[in-house]
Amino acid sequence: MPMIKSEEVLQFIVGTPEDSRRLDRLATELGIDSLILMENASLAVFRVLRQMYNLSETNVLVVAGIGNNGGDALGLARKLYVEGYNVKTVIVGDPDNYRYPAKVNYKIVKNLNMEVNTIHSTHDIPLFKDLLEWSDVVVDGLLGIGINRDVRGVYSEIISLINTSGKDVISIDIPSGVGGADGKIYGSAIRAKATVVMGILKIGNLIYPGAEYNGKLYISRLSYSSPLIKSIDIRQYVNLPVNFPRRREESHKGDYGKLLTIGGAINYYGAPLFSTYAFLKSGGGYARLATLEEVIKVVAGKAPEIVFHPLTMNSEGAISSENIDKILDLIEMYRIDILIVGPGLSRSEDTLSLVRELLLKTNKPVILDGDGLYAIKDDLEIISRRDGQTILTPHKIEFTRVFGLEMDYVDENRIAVLRDISSRTKSIIVFKGAHTLIGYPNGDIFINLTGNPGMATAGSGDVLNGVIASSYGLGLRLGDAVKAGVFLHGLAGDIAANELGMDGFTSWDLLMYLPKAVKLFREKYREVIDRYLPEVVL
Template sequence: MYVTTPEEMRKIDNRAIEEFGIPGTVLMENAAIRTVDVIQEQYPALIDGGKVIVLAGCGNNGGDGLAIARHLMLRGVKTQVFTFFAEDKFAGDAKLNLDIYKRLGGHIELVTCEEDIKKLEQGIWQANLVVDSIIGTGIARDIEGLIYKSVDMVNKSSTPVVAVDIPSGINGKDGKVMGIAIKSKHTVSFGYPKRGHILYPGREYTGRLHVVPISLPKDSAQAIGVKAFTLDDGELAQNLKERPRQGHKGTFGKVGVIAGSLGMAGAASLTSMAALRGGVGLVTLACPASLVSILQSKMTQVMCYPLQDKQQGYLTVDAIPALKDFLRDKDVLAIGPGLGSKCDALEIIRYIFREFDISIVMDADALNHISKDKKLLSSYRGSIVITPHPGEMARLTGKSIDEIVVSPIETAAAFAKEMGVIVLLKGAASVVAHPEGSIYINFSGNAGMGTGGSGDVLTGLVAALIAQGYTPYEAAVYGCYIHGRAGDYARDKWGETGMVAGDILNELPLVFKDLFCLKE
């Protein structure tokens, strides 16, 4: 499913109107009908004498709200519209819907002072639902004045809110709060989801997102060059590869893992086991020789390949001669988790880059070490997926963590293009960027996944998918989504507070099972 910016959505709407002759009034009418359908589905008791307050702006978002008020009224719902703009501020389709609503007996309340806000507050406390259509994706400046006070009052009330297209106050491009924003229970988005629905903090204000069709041409997003997309269970299920019945362990690929050091053997274990849980046929972990007995007792299904560490508990350049034999039959390499700061990882990476061209998934300490010579990334002949969190991305880019958290898409896309690598930038809404411009924004996962080792599980999972024949970009995208769904499964079982990375790991088979059931 494509994800648009406000500017892209304007182009899509204009194309429908200008090239295909679909009037804006038709798009607005379809949007209203679809929204009312969602409202009726979520709040069926409204039809039996319920009351709805509609907050309407004077632009197209307000026009949508007025059309929604009309359709609710025609279905027997008591409606009352409050607006912050005089009638002469309404124009075009918004003015048309204002006039129709009034002709049908609808009542408009104008909010111009504190007394009017008190009247609005009384109406909201008496209502069963609030429909927010004050400001849509075209918001250009912070909300202030009477609208600010009204939004604050709505948020403090217990009356649920359905937002029209996007909660008022949320920037549709980056999810930022423009002064203040409506906290909605549901948001009905027209045609496509917007980036502001998925990126934080906008995602917290969106509530449950409903994306509804409004008769836009099917090729709209492709035609205007939308680059961003997201996934759901159904879409991903259709893209999963069936496991052939005659397959064997060699059929499903071989993953090599270079990970672990004294005190961080768990990272190596989580990465290796995640590769197995991700469906790969064989996993071999190359780790400091002094840790092999610990790791083999912990993981009976993973083969261990001891690398020289001179009993220090971390890898040095002395491990390099053995890597040629270790990597000779591997389809993909996962490197980095738990290697530690003392490891000679940069020299190990230089050797691998010089001698091999297999796909590589790089995480954690591999990224911390290569940040000292990041141009190495662009020199590699094979494919690279990097999976940094904001701190690791800050070291790679020289940006602050705050800059990266605020602009994850721009940060990931720029680095992917510059270095020619696939960037899976982890966060509350993880982003996967391809060097050629495609952007995936992840919609799965939860706050319970903010726990040590969660990223190690992701690294192993992405490596497993590459080994099974998915392209590195597909593996990064699908792995990101599946990892988040496993986190959601773990949350549903244990709650967010006490979740650990092993819980996410253990849910991976169930996620795959359910996805393959959808495919059937």
């Protein structure tokens, strides 16, 4: 069975602009001159252009800034020129500001008498409009990965003109205007058809909103060797899940995990059903749901495969704290492997006290979701004091409320905040959203690339709980099960969106596509993984 190799994991680490600068410095110390790296970058973009277009019939406008990103662009323009293709170049800014190695490429294009135009201010915009009109494809080498303040003046106007031109845009490293360190849009940004990333993926290539601007991602390793990449401490990765062990011919339902879900309240019927049924629909073995009798009456007919255990209701229409001994008995009696706690639970303080007591009295892995997260809001140390492992699955609003953080702060520091809280609570945190982040207590962060906007629907997160639990039941270690569960949840959503469209497919539809997603993942593992990865430019 084809699997992910360690070399590929290195290829898809995700760093910051500073990480890239460190790699460049280390490469230089090894004797790999920065001009060589720039030439590698230029050739990578050339190869992508040649793959995407018939360059003999394509007018290419290369837009270069005055940094090293612009130097990459000038190297590309020279390559297109010497190969006889139709290329025009425009430099935005004062070329006298070029420094080595970009300055070398500038001198070369001048010595070759190539057509190089210069835009100094908005007064030169008519010239740029004429060049844009001539072009079929625009190469964006304007600003690069290090931007950290809003784009203004002539740069902003050029970005706007490119975006409204209708021309294909190929960005070098990252679309101009997207922050390489955080994925923020600094005023305005290029919307690219494709982006050729240099060396390592940048956070801004994968984190929204910037990720939406990249188009198809390509990556060139430049001249970075594996030992070089390993020498710096980068702890962000693309989520590359491992495949499941083979289902044995002689096996029974208990071999594929035994789940107990605790959730539901009056008026909250669907969430615990989605979580529990998703466990079964994604390959889990034995599923039990402990909930109110009133909930069982409503949902039992929807999923007769689930074993239901009625619990006592408190005065608020939620699960009473008096049920603690019964729940602990269920865990022991049925040798439960993993628990899901929280979907549809309500925020009754009596119920939340039950959750806190349960967390400290069981050493089984617990997926804590939804209302259950609010049980730890005022005492995060409950999680770090547990004998068992804990997986927290908040979306952004839950994340800010449970951990007491401002929304803007989280948006601007998403990875750093996730790393800090996961480490402090000693828990695995699935920070749900577009390109879900998975944080581990050791500081590792994984960025998931499956999923689509159609999954922004009630109950989708509840389905995720069950898929993570089943991945554990199917034989993966808990940390690997979380990565596989998140990937498969998004894959099922992508299959559903492809067949039904993104508008109107529900979490019940998502459930129904889980078997197809698992089958595809098992049988065409390498093909499925490659579908979501940037294409490597050799």
